[in-house]
Amino acid sequence: MEHLHYHSIEMFQSALAQVWNVEITQxxxxxxxxxxxxxxVGDCLLYSGTSNQDLLCSGQRSAAFWTISPITSSASVARYxxxxxxxxxxxxxxxxxxxxxxxxxxxxxxxxSIPVDLVERILRIEHQVALEDVWKGWxxxxxxxxxxxxxxxxxxxxxxxxxxLTREDADLAGHIIAMVQQAKNTQHLPSSxxxxxxxxxxxxxxxxxxxxxxxxxTELCEATHASRRLLFYAFKEILGRSPSxxxxxxxxxxxxxxxxxxxxEPCVQQIAYDLGFLHPGQFAIDYARLFGESPRxxxxxxx
Numbered sequence: 001m002e003h004l005h006y007h008s009i010e011m012f013q014s015a016l017a018q019v020w021n022v023e024i025t026q027x028x029x030x031x032x033x034x035x036x037x038x039x040x041v042g043d044c045l046l047y048s049g050t051s052n053q054d055l056l057c058s059g060q061r062s063a064a065f066w067t068i069s070p071i072t073s074s075a076s077v078a079r080y081x082x083x084x085x086x087x088x089x090x091x092x093x094x095x096x097x098x099x100x101x102x103x104x105x106x107x108x109x110x111x112x113s114i115p116v117d118l119v120e121r122i123l124r125i126e127h128q129v130a131l132e133d134v135w136k137g138w139x140x141x142x143x144x145x146x147x148x149x150x151x152x153x154x155x156x157x158x159x160x161x162x163x164x165l166t167r168e169d170a171d172l173a174g175h176i177i178a179m180v181q182q183a184k185n186t187q188h189l190p191s192s193x194x195x196x197x198x199x200x201x202x203x204x205x206x207x208x209x210x211x212x213x214x215x216x217x218t219e220l221c222e223a224t225h226a227s228r229r230l231l232f233y234a235f236k237e238i239l240g241r242s243p244s245x246x247x248x249x250x251x252x253x254x255x256x257x258x259x260x261x262x263x264x265e266p267c268v269q270q271i272a273y274d275l276g277f278l279h280p281g282q283f284a285i286d287y288a289r290l291f292g293e294s295p296r297x298x299x300x301x302x303x
Contacts, residue, residue, distance in 0.1 A: 001160060006034040009055075009253070010260070019045065019067060019113045022059030022099050025253050027240065031292030037158050043115050044172050046154055050074075050108040056239055056249075057103065058204075063096035065113040066135075068180060070150040074108045081138065081193055082237040088144035090183050092135045098197065102240045110154045114173045122177050134180070141183035150179055196234040199224045203235065207247045211254055212276050214247045251275045252290050255283075259298045268295040 006012040012034050013024045026032060036049040045065070061067065069075075071089040078085050079102040085091060093099075095116045103109065120131045157172075202224045206215050215223070220243055221231055235243050258271045269280050272295075277283035288294050 001037065001039040001158065004036045004038065006036070007032055010257070012036070018062065019065050020057070020059060020061045020099055022057045023253075025056050025058075025249050026290060027054035027056055027102075027249065028105055029289045029292070039158055041157055041172050043118055044176070045113040046111075046157055047113075048108060048110045048154065048158055051103060051105055053105045054240075055103040055105075056241070057099055057101040058239070059099050061093055061095060061097050061099055064116055066095050066116055066119045067093040067111050067113045068150075068176065069093065069109060069111040070147045070154070072108070072110070072147075072151060074106075075104075075110075076107075078102055078104050078107055078109070079240065081189065082196065083140070083190065083193075085140070086142070088142055088147045090141045090143065090147055090150065090180065092139050092141065092180065094135050094138045097138055098201075100197070100200070100238045110151060112150075112154060112176055114176065118173050119177065122174050126174060126178070127181055129181075138189055140187045141180065142185040142187065143183035146179050146183040150176065193238075196230075196238060199226045199231060199234040200238050203231065203243060204246075207243070207250060211251050212274055214244075214251070214276050217243065248286070249290070251277070252287055255287065255295070256291060256298060259295055262299075268299060271295075 004015060006015070009024050009026060009032060013022070015036065015038075016022075030053060033052040034049065036047060038045065038047040040046075069091040071078075071085045071087060071091060073087045076085055076087045076089075080091060080093075081098075081100050116131070123129050123131055123134060153175075203220050206220060206223045217228060217231070221228055224231060226234065232242060235241060235246060239246055241249065255271050255275050255277070258275075259268060262271070272280055272283040277286075284295055287298075291298070
C-alpha cells in the first residue's frame with residue numbers, strides 16, 4: 001500500500017499514467033495539495049484520492065483497464081463527460097474511452113481498475129454476457145446499497161484489512177463485477193454528448209495548435225461548425241470553462257512545463273512571449289495566481 005502526497009500536477013499525472021493518458025490542469029488558483037492512497041490486490045488496482053483544488057482531466061483512458069468508481073457525497077456534484085454525478089451512483093468508465101472529468105476541490109474519489117481481459121473472461125464465463133453489453137460506451141448505475149458495499153470494501157482493503165474477503169470472494173475482480181451486475185437503474189451516455197464532445201475536441205485541437213496565437217471565438221466557431229452559444233455551452237458543460245479561459249489555462253500549464261524543463265536557463269519572459277503572453281507583468285500575475293508561486297520560483301524550485 002502506498003500513501004502519496006503531491007504538490008505538482010506533473011507528478012500526479014505521471015503516477016496515474018498506467019490507467020489513463022490524460023492531461024490534468026488546475027482550475028482553481030493557489031498551491032496544489034493532492035493526496036492519493038493506492039494498492040494492488042491480485043490483478044486489481046485500488047485507489048482513493050483528494051485534491052484541495054478544482055482539476056480538469058482530459059484525454060483517454062487506458063484500453064487495458066476497466067475502471068469503476070462508486071460515488072459518495074464527497075464526490076457528488078463532480079462532473080464526468082458533462083454529466084453531474086450523484087451520491088449512490090456507480091460510474092462505469094469504458095476502456096480506451098475519452099475522459100472529460102471535472103474534479104472538485106475537497107472531494108474524495110475512490111476507484112478500482114480491473115484488467116480488461118480478466119473482465120471479459122469473468123463476464124463471459126460467470127455471467128454469460130458480453131463486455132460491451134455491460135457498459136455500452138459508459139454508464140452510471142444508481143444503487144445506493146451496492147455503492148455502499150463497494151465503498152466499504154475498497155476502504156477496508158486500502159487500510160490493509162484483507163481478512164474481509166472470504167474464501168468465496170478471494171477473487172476480488174469477480175466479486176466487484178458481481179456487485180456491478182447486481183446494481184440497478186442504468187443510465188447511459190446522453191445522445192447530446194457525442195455532438196458536444198466533437199465541438200470541444202475540434203476546439204481544443206485548434207487551441208493547442210495555436211498556443212502562441214490563441215484563436216478568437218469566431219475562429220473557434222468556424223473550426224467547430226458551432227454557433228457562439230453552442231460553443232460556449234459545450235465547453236462549459238464538458239470542461240467547466242469558457243473557451244478563452246480554457247485556452248489561458250492550457251497556455252499557463254504549457255509555460256510551467258517549459259520553465260521546469262529549462263530550469264538552468266533564464267528564459268521565463270521568452271517562454272511567456274512564445275505562448276502569446278505579450279505583457280510579462282500580467283503573465284507573472286496570472287501564473288502566480290494559478291500555481292501559487294512565481295515563474296521564477298518554479299524555475300529555481302523554491303517557494
